[in-house]
Amino acid sequence: MTLFAESVHRYWRALFVGRTIYRDDKLSIVINPQLEDDEGVTILHTVSDMHTAVALLPEAAQSLGAIGIPGEAGALTEARLREGLVEIGIVMHGADNLYYLPNAARDAWLAEPEPDDVRRLRANDASLFAAFESRASEQDLEAAQVGIDDWAVFGVVGEDSRLLSAASIYPWDGAALADVGVLTLASARGNGYATRVLRTVGRHAMTNRHELQYRSQLDNPASIALAQAAGLELFGRWEVPSPDSQE
Known part of the structure; x- marks a missing residue:
């Protein structure tokens, strides 16, 4: 049973559909070519499972790959991912809390x-x-x-x-x-x-x-x-x- 309406979960799941290039218990990264240009890096941290999901346009994924992110071996931390985004010239806007009716x-x-x-x-x-x-x-x-x-x-x-x-x-x-x-x-x-x-x-x-x-x-x-x-x-x-x- 979901905590919030299914339409809430369905909307956010759709943004993180694509080719998975990294996943562990705390962090996952997918390439989603359907993202809007102004949301070419989309990050969602959900409190229910304390997981951070990241969706990238192919261009952003390619730029990160050029500096070795996510890499082929070892765990990738969210902190390192954020450092990499800065290195390729992407500065994230201040995060929004998302509230819904349970x-x-x-x-x-x-x-x-x-x-x-x-x-x-x-x-x-x-x-x-x-x-x-x-x-x-x-x-x-x-x-x-x-x-x-x-x-x-x-x-x-x-x-x-x-x-x-x-x-x-x-x-x-x-x-x-x-x-x-x-x-x-x-x-x-x-x-x-x-x-x-x-x-x-x-x-x-x-x-x-x-x-x-x-x-x-x-x-x-x-x-x-x-x-x-x-x-x-x-x-x-x-x-x-x-x-x-x-x-």
Whole structure:
């Protein structure tokens, strides 16, 4: 029995299908020519088995092979692999924590009554949303990635008719996953708004045959705390090359 929805496991398994060039208990490397160019090195560390899976485009594998990685004998460490990536000019972007709803919590989420202070935002709420954005910092806006034009948007509207917290989702990479962004105004934090709006948008995703995907940088404790408070569990850590990386 899987801990998370099968669609979660199926999406991530598909990235690591290909010709295996290295495998041990802690590390595996495959060549997958179907990877997108900007994800030509994809690394996933799953917490359930503490295994790090690496998928490479053929060009990246060839460059690593030219410096003797993975090699023909002896164990390859993840540290050595990462050193090799730097040697061939590939710098990995900061990892994202990947959180999903565990199967054991699904029924409780779906049965939970809708909060009175959370509602779906529509196109005619554009001015409300714009005013909300104007009260948030540029840093918070960049980190949250919440948009009124996303697939579905939900928000908490206060007694003064101002938006205090919002969450939006959009389909992820053509899969049955809904990536989510959450933003709460600094002045409104500590009231549970983000947790309620996150759980509400998660129910919307599930009732529309998608699984909620929550990503957080490893060095963002507030974001990690929100995922945990909402009942999501850590699936793994995902890395791709920095946009400025050159092979």
